[in-house]
Every structure is written in structure tokens, then in C-alpha cells.
Amino acid sequence: MDTETINDLFRRLDTGALLDLTLILFGTVALILLVQKALPWLANRLHGKSRHYLLALVPLLRLIIVIGAFLLAVPTLIEPSLQNMVAIFGSLGLALGFALKDYASSLVAGIVAVGEAPYRNGDWVQIGDTYGEVTHVGMRAVNLVTPDDNLVSIPHAKLWTEPISNANNGSPQLQCTADFYLHPAHDGARVRELLFDVALTSPYLALGEPIAVVAAEQPWGTRYRLRAYPIDARQQFRFATDLTLRAKAELLRQGFRMAAVPARPEPAGASG
Template sequence: MTAVSTDILQEIQVGGLLAIAAIAGIAVGLTLLVQRYGPRLAEQVPGRYRLSVLALVPLLRLLIIAAALVLIIPQLIEPTFENLVAVLGAVGLALGFALKDYVSSLIAGIVVIYEGAYRPGDWVEVEGEYGEVRAVGMRAMEMVTPDDTVIVVPHQALWTGLIHNANDGTQNLQCVADFYLDPEHDGRPVRRLLRDIALTSPYLQIERPIDVVAAERPWGTHYRLKAYPVDPRDQFRFTTDLTVRGKAALREADVSPARARGFAE
């Protein structure tokens, strides 16, 4: 292995080093351009294409890095089978001990990009934290919570826990408004009233279904009004609109809210 490594080092010339530096510089420049202008471009296109453009950002970055490595490796070693086995074996062994968790996150990052477990623009919940995916890097993804807090989540979480994706790369994100009512009422007009509340919301995505689900509890009746906003980013405005107008409509219809009676739901 020492003889092979020596032969490899002897092949590296000044011209090769300059070529490596040029390739690396171009790759870094292209990556920065993609990271900077990709999200800006996504904001300029029609809403239905926004998530697709955002999803291209990490994919383009991965392709740039892969292309740079393909061009740099022949500058470092003579592309023979023996040399490749020797160099890749040594590098893999060193990385395996020193950067086990980091490499695990990198591999998980490739899996995330390939499988589309989450993409920029998705609303996900990881380990109890919920927010919009802002960026997907090679090692980790960044998500922004509704309270405008940025959370960095290593892709390694893909191996160890559950990841809940609310819209899965689409514009369809179901919102639920909860209503807790006194059990002494007629449920049929209440269902119609809540459905009408959803139909008259300015945030409603009319093509998606509206559903009203009811369940009896020891303290009363629990209604869940389910519908979809036009844009996933409007989910909290949409849920608030449904809740506030639904509560007012129920009050006008003389339907009393549930009263606490010492029971847990």
C-alpha cells in the first residue's frame, strides 16, 4: 500500500493542483449561487411551482459536489483499480472511526434527497418540534417553527425516530379546528353550520374535501372541523379563522360550550 501511495503522490504536478483549485472554486461558487438565488427564484414563480423549485436546491447542490469530486479524483490518483481500492479504503477507514456520526448523517442526507422524506417547503414534526423546512443540507436540515425559531436537525434523526410530514411536498396540508360543546344539542345542524364556516373562509382550498367529525366524551361532544388552506403557510391563519367564526356562529345558534366536569378527555 505504501508503494501505491508513493506512486500516486508522484503523479501530482503543479498543473494538477491548479486544476483542483479551479474545480473546487467553481463548485463552491455554483453552490453559493444555488443556495442564494434558488429560494429567491421560488418566491417569484406561481405558488403551485414554489415547492418544486425549492426541492431542486439541495438536489442541484448534491450534483455540483458529485461532479466536482468526479473531476478532482483523477487529478489526485491514477485511475487504476489498485489505486482506487488503496486510497478509498484508507479514507473510508479513517472517516469511519473519526466521523462515524457525521458520516451517518451524510448518508442519511443522501437518502433524504433520494427518497424525498422531506423537502424545503414541507411542514414536519421531529422529536416534538413542528415547523417548515427552510433548507436541506448534506448533514442536516433547517426548520423554522411558527414562533420563528430556527432548528437544525441532523439527518441522522431519520434512523432513530419518526418524522411526521404534514404536506409531503404538495400544497395539501390538512388543518383541524376543535370545538367542545355541551352534549344536549342536535348534532346535524351543528355539522352543517361548521361545514358552512369552512366553505366561507377566504383561506379555503375549495378543491379539497371538508369533513366534520364528532365524538362523545364524558364531558360533552368533541367536534373536529377538517379542511385545507390554499397555501400551507396560511395554516395558522386558517385555523384561527375557522375557530373564531365557528365559535361566534355556535353562540348565535344558541349551542352551549362544554363545561368542565372533572373528567379527562
């Protein structure tokens, strides 16, 4: 496609066309800012599923606004004929495909993420080695805030290569686990009853959700896993700490012995 042909595709921009493009640009930016500020503000004043549903609307509405602005701007710049549209978008797609392959992969994955929703705002997810709460689903990347309060930006392209583990999947409930390791000589039924009672008396427990105690025999003793749900997913670490400390104190008070694995001896010649 030569320069003269390309020039014929585009309209001559007069004052009215420039004004239209300016209004589209500022209108798009204003709507996106409004959506990104107003919906999280409103969601933080709600609880349960309503909060998660409202937060999940943010990336979807932003995508709709961007697509709408693009569709409004194209007829202002290009003569809206089929031949012109095919030529422009074909050339543009080929150029961007080579120049921005990885970026385009993340953008496509972002559209897939909006549609399939493997994660939403408010979800707790594990992507690779990073675990945290989803605070923003952008066009290119998803932002997680880790338990250490670090903000991590992960490209959506990880959808193609990494498993996505979603702990609550849009629900306010998230299962927490506390592990205990006991000497094999003990009354297992009594331990299960004690751990169940500890979970049942936690101030963070979501009543109505199941409580489970799972036991597994190991060469060094018995491992117990206490599984229960906090009232809110953001309480998961306080809940797990409460279960761990109170259950351990009660187990010791009842005379149960914790399992102890002896340290491995240092190989000869390793020191110095």
C-alpha cells in the same frame, strides 16, 4: 500500507495541477452558491406545485455538483489505476468510519433523504417534538423554521430513529383542524351544518378541496373537529384561527353550550 507506498499513489503536484484543483474548488463553491440563491429566489415568485418542485431541486443539484467536483479532483491527485483507487478509498473509508461515525451516518441519511424525499423545501414536517417548514435540506442536516420563527437544525440521522410526519408532502395544500367541545345536549346535525358553513365562508379556504366535520362522543360532552385546506400551507395558522374564532362566536350566538370539565380537587395535604 507504509509511507513509501502511500507516496507512490499520489501524483506530484505541479503548477498546472494546483491550478486545476483551484479552479475546481472555486467553480464548485460558485455553482453551489448560485443554485442556493437563484432557485429559491425564482421559486418564491412562483405558486403551487411549481414552487415546491423548484425548491426540491436545490439539494439534488448541490449533491450532483459536489460529486462531480470530487470525480474531477481525484484523477488530479491520484494515479487513476484500479489498485490505487481501491487502496486509497479503502483506507479512507475505514478511518472516517471510526472517526466520524455519527457524522457519516447523517451524511448517508442525507443522501437517502435526497433520493426518498421524506421532506423537501417548503414541506411542513414534524420530527420528534419539532414542527415547522423545511427551508434547507443540507448534506448533514435539515433546517426547519417553527411557527415561533425559530430555526432548528436536525441531523438527517433522525431518519433512522424518528418517525417523520409530513403534513403536505410536496403539495401546496395542507389540512388544518379546529377543535370544538360542546355540552352533550344539542342538535348535532345543526352543529355540523354550522361548522361546514363557517369553513366554506373563510377567506383562506382552498375551494375545490374537501371540508369534513368529524364528531366523537366523550364522557364530558361531544368533540367536533373541523377539517379543511387553506389556499397556501403558510396560511395554516391564520386559517385555523379564523375557523376557531368565527365558529365559536356563531355557536354561542346560536345558543350552544360549550363543554366544561370541572377542575380536579387538590389532594389533601398537597398545599403548603
